[in-house]
Amino acid sequence: MITSSANKGVKEVIQLEQKAKVRREQGLFVVEGIKMFLEAPIDRIEKVYIAETFSRQMTEQCKEKLEALSSCYELVSDEIFQKMSDTKTPQGILCVMRQNQYILESMFTVSHPMFIMLEAIQDPGNLGTIFRAAEGAGVAGVIMSSDTVDIYNPKTIRSTMGSVYRMPFIYAQNLDIIIEEMQKRKIAVYAAHLQGAKAYDTCEYKSGTAFLIGNEANGLKEETAKKADAAIKIPMSGKVESLNAAVAASVLMYEAARQRR
Amino acid sequence: MITSSANKGVKEVIQLEQKAKVRREQGLFVVEGIKMFLEAPIDRIEKVYIAETFSRQMTEQCKEKLEALSSCYELVSDEIFQKMSDTKTPQGILCVMRQNQYILESMFTVSHPMFIMLEAIQDPGNLGTIFRAAEGAGVAGVIMSSDTVDIYNPKTIRSTMGSVYRMPFIYAQNLDIIIEEMQKRKIAVYAAHLQGAKAYDTCEYKSGTAFLIGNEANGLKEETAKKADAAIKIPMSGKVESLNAAVAASVLMYEAARQRR
Numbered sequence: 001m002i003t004s005s006a007n008k009g010v011k012e013v014i015q016l017e018q019k020a021k022v023r024r025e026q027g028l029f030v031v032e033g034i035k036m037f038l039e040a041p042i043d044r045i046e047k048v049y050i051a052e053t054f055s056r057q058m059t060e061q062c063k064e065k066l067e068a069l070s071s072c073y074e075l076v077s078d079e080i081f082q083k084m085s086d087t088k089t090p091q092g093i094l095c096v097m098r099q100n101q102y103i104l105e106s107m108f109t110v111s112h113p114m115f116i117m118l119e120a121i122q123d124p125g126n127l128g129t130i131f132r133a134a135e136g137a138g139v140a141g142v143i144m145s146s147d148t149v150d151i152y153n154p155k156t157i158r159s160t161m162g163s164v165y166r167m168p169f170i171y172a173q174n175l176d177i178i179i180e181e182m183q184k185r186k187i188a189v190y191a192a193h194l195q196g197a198k199a200y201d202t203c204e205y206k207s208g209t210a211f212l213i214g215n216e217a218n219g220l221k222e223e224t225a226k227k228a229d230a231a232i233k234i235p236m237s238g239k240v241e242s243l244n245a246a247v248a249a250s251v252l253m254y255e256a257a258r259q260r261r
Numbered sequence: 262m263i264t265s266s267a268n269k270g271v272k273e274v275i276q277l278e279q280k281a282k283v284r285r286e287q288g289l290f291v292v293e294g295i296k297m298f299l300e301a302p303i304d305r306i307e308k309v310y311i312a313e314t315f316s317r318q319m320t321e322q323c324k325e326k327l328e329a330l331s332s333c334y335e336l337v338s339d340e341i342f343q344k345m346s347d348t349k350t351p352q353g354i355l356c357v358m359r360q361n362q363y364i365l366e367s368m369f370t371v372s373h374p375m376f377i378m379l380e381a382i383q384d385p386g387n388l389g390t391i392f393r394a395a396e397g398a399g400v401a402g403v404i405m406s407s408d409t410v411d412i413y414n415p416k417t418i419r420s421t422m423g424s425v426y427r428m429p430f431i432y433a434q435n436l437d438i439i440i441e442e443m444q445k446r447k448i449a450v451y452a453a454h455l456q457g458a459k460a461y462d463t464c465e466y467k468s469g470t471a472f473l474i475g476n477e478a479n480g481l482k483e484e485t486a487k488k489a490d491a492a493i494k495i496p497m498s499g500k501v502e503s504l505n506a507a508v509a510a511s512v513l514m515y516e517a518a519r520q521r522r
Contacts, residue, residue, distance in 0.1 A: 039500075125386060129505045138498035159505070166499060201519045234515065235522065237399035238427060239300075243511070244390045244420070250508040251515045254495065258462045258516075261496065 001052065001075040005083050009074065013049065013084045013096065020150040023099070029152035031164075032087060032094040038065060039162040046096040048073035051081035054092025062093070086154040099152065102141070102168040104178070108185060113140035114256055115182065115210035117189075119175060119220055120147045121245055126216065127151060128159025129246040135163040137253035138260070142169040143178050143210075179227045182210050191225040192248055194241070196233030203232060205256035213249045262313065262336040266344055270335065274310065274345045274357065281411040284360070290413035292425075293348060293355045299326060300423040307357040309334035312342035315353025323354070347415040360413065363402070363429040365439070369446060374401035375517055376443065376471035378450075380436060380481055381408045382506055387477065388412060389420025390507040396424040398514035399521070403430040404439050404471075440488045443471050452486040453509055455502070457494030464493060466517035474510045 002010060015022045016030045023029050031040060037048070038061060048069065050058075055075055058066075066073055081090060107113060116134050121127050127149050134142055148171065149156060157164050172178045182189050187208035192200075212228055214220030219242070225231055234243060234251055243251070263271060276283045277291045284290050292301060298309070299322060309330065311319075316336055319327075327334055342351060368374060377395050382388050388410050395403055409432065410417060418425050433439045443450050448469035453461075473489055475481030480503070486492055495504060495512055504512070 129508060132501060133504055133508050135499040136495070136497035136501035136504055161502070163499070163501060199522070201522075234397070235518070236397035237518075238396040238424070240393060240397035240424060241422070243394055243397055244507070246505070247390060247394050247507060247511040250504070251511055254512045254516075255519070257496070257498075261460070261462075 001077060002080055003077045005080055007080070009047065009049070010076070010080060010084055013094065016096065017086050017154050020153065023150065023152045027099045029097055029099055029157070030094055030154065031097055031157055032085060032154070033091045034062060034093060035162060036157070037062065037093050037095055039165055040095055040097060041165055042068060044098045044100065045069060045072070046098055048093065048095045049076050049081065049084060050074070051076055051078050051090065051092035053078050102170055104141070104170055104181070107141035107168055110140050112206065112208050113187065114138060114205070114253065115141055115143060115187065116249055116253060117143040117175065117178065117210055117212045118148050119145045119212065119224055120215040121213070122149055122216055123245070124149050124153040124155035125159045126244065126246045128156040128164070130249050131160040131163040131167050131169075133246065133250040133253060135167045137250075137257040139253060140168070142167060143175070144169065144171050145175045146171050146173050175224055176227055183229070188230070189228045190252070191220055191228035191231045192252060193220060193225050193231040193233060196231040198230060198232050199235050200232040200252055201255055203230065205259050209256055211249065211252045213245055216245050262338060263341055264338045266341055268341070270308065270310070271337070271341060271345055274355065277357065278347050278415050281414065284411065284413050288360045290358055290360055290418070291355055291415065292358055292418055293346060293415070294352045295323060295354060296423060297418070298323065298354050298356055300426055301356055301358060302426060303329060305359045305361065306330060306333070307359055309354065309356045310337050310342065310345060311335070312337055312339050312351065312353035314339050363431055365402075365431055365442070368402035368429055371401050373467065373469050374448065375399060375466070375514065376402055376404060376448065377510055377514060378404040378436065378439065378471055378473045379409050380406045380473065380485055381476040382474070383410055383477055384506070385410050385414045385416035386420045387505065387507045389417040389425070391510050392421040392424040392428050392430075394507065394511040394514060396428045398511075398518040400428070400514060403428055404436070405430065405432050406436045407432050407434050436485055437488055444490070449491070450489045451513070452481055452489035452492045453513060454481060454486050454492040454494060457492040459491060459493050460496050461493040461513055462516055464491065466520050470517055472510065472513045474506055477506050
């Protein structure tokens, strides 16, 4: 059992939680909690850490999954586990996982795919919430500008509620090139824009569709918005200037899903 | 200029930010930042605190509003202001505001009102995001069970982006009684439920409509869900079990807004 915070594994977990650079360099990330452990693809689990108290109260489901792992797990004292955890009240289980690499090409294999494209989303909770909503809406992939917050940030992972394992995504050095690629493939690109010429619910999204969503404070860059086939807005009452980015993205994705049903 | 954290006003602000009980007892709350100051109803501002550096860089708009306040503001050293602020990088202005009291009766004055009813929402960011989205969707009022997080929590206020000033709301000791009141007034109450019998987009929301949204982890209590006229679900792809509460609420509110346009 690990009882010292000087342990190499403990230090690695903390570094992976705190630093996007370390996650990128090592191609690893950390997930916490029972749900995230149970949903984790077995072939991507590098290591599992279990708090002492939790190890004595584990459900059968957890035990079965652990056994399937060919014993790559370690016990940790509750005190040290608390230090390894990114949450105030840790559930007592966390895993080091290998990152997945997705390819844009493979996102086009479904017919009439729906995409969500994010430019410089900064709030980890917003990004995770968009992943979760996107999976539910049947989105084929999430494309993010390289200055979007890291999907493997612990807060983002938590908000995805498991969708991080299943929703294909890429970070794009240049969003413009991806927009052009979409257009080449007859996928209509819609920019969510406060000055959009059309109300979002007057467009048809049954064919291939991509929604462009901008930064929380500043929206889309004008250059990016101009690249889109159309700018759409969500009509709003009251004195509200804009919607939360995850809410705006979801309203658009679920309107498309509604039309497609 | 205030330069000590022993100052009575400084202590009051910190108490108001940290404790829902103090906010409730005093009928006050704290808002931060330029946008929240500029949108604050003048007759509800009790006091304004301004950081020294910010006072020298204020925009004309801020200066004009301050003048209209008959000088109930105080300068604070940057160091002390940082202690008063709930944010890591304070903008340099915060206000103590009087809480508003809304009456259910007055929410029925519009024809075919839309309501959102929340049971035990726990995340401050979710609650604030729902207020913001609700104002944009033209909601007449937000009804919350008494175990819903405090709308005057600093994180909630920030996420409302100003809607906290404008969206009528009440906390209800007993949500069942309000549901009955709605039904008496021919307002159809829809429970958002994962086992809902109908897809949300197969119902008509042009008449008076209330959407019931449950707790983030547990959804609606069965007793509450049963009181509704119908249980509706948002159809979902993939392995997503549920949507974020603010996203689910927004998808429903904007579907109603879409039908009403």
